[in-house]
Amino acid sequence: MPTPDFVLSLREKIGHEQLWLTGVTAVVLRAASGQDARADVPGSVADVLLVRRSDNGAWTPVTGIIDPGEEPAVAGAREVLEEADVVAEPVSLAWVHTLPEVVYDNGDRTLYLDLCFLFRYVSGEPFPADGENTEAAWFPLDALPVMSTEMRARIDAAVAGEAAARFEF
Secondary structure (H helix, E strand, C coil): CCCCHHHHHHHHHHCCCCEEEEEEEEEEEEECCCCCCCCCCCCCCEEEEEEEECCCCCEECEEEECCCCCCHHHHHHHHHHHHHCCEEEEEEEEEEEECCCEECCCCCEEEEEEEEEEEEEEECCCCCCCCCEEEEEEEECCCCCCCCHHHHHHHHHHHCCCCCCEECC
16 A cells, blocks of 8 residues: 555654554445445445455455545545545445554554545446555445455444444543
């Protein structure tokens, strides 16, 4: 995954010290083939957009780092377009939580605040558009590929149809 320029600039100053970043997860839904579904209607029959990461081969919703000054929902839509060549619009914020510390192979330490959004599909055919992923595809919600418990929890939060975002305390 390419490291954003603003992170590289910060790393020049702080080295491998822990860096606090805000990330976004975009859970994009579309109507399942032959079905009438809406991303904002709980229980609708839907497919979810997933990408297979090039760094570890894991299937995940689209994720990314929010640029300084960028609105989180805008970042989610940007990441979906950049990574999967799909246009999507935000529906709701589903979950706000902090991830465990990540220590990268080079020793960089990072904590992420993840903002998980539900998005509605607008247009485009999934394609691994930017090299961060090797595949991009739609999967029925009831037939997801093997993925981490964390990524499954993000999808579950986004499709739960709760009136307010989940948060940890």
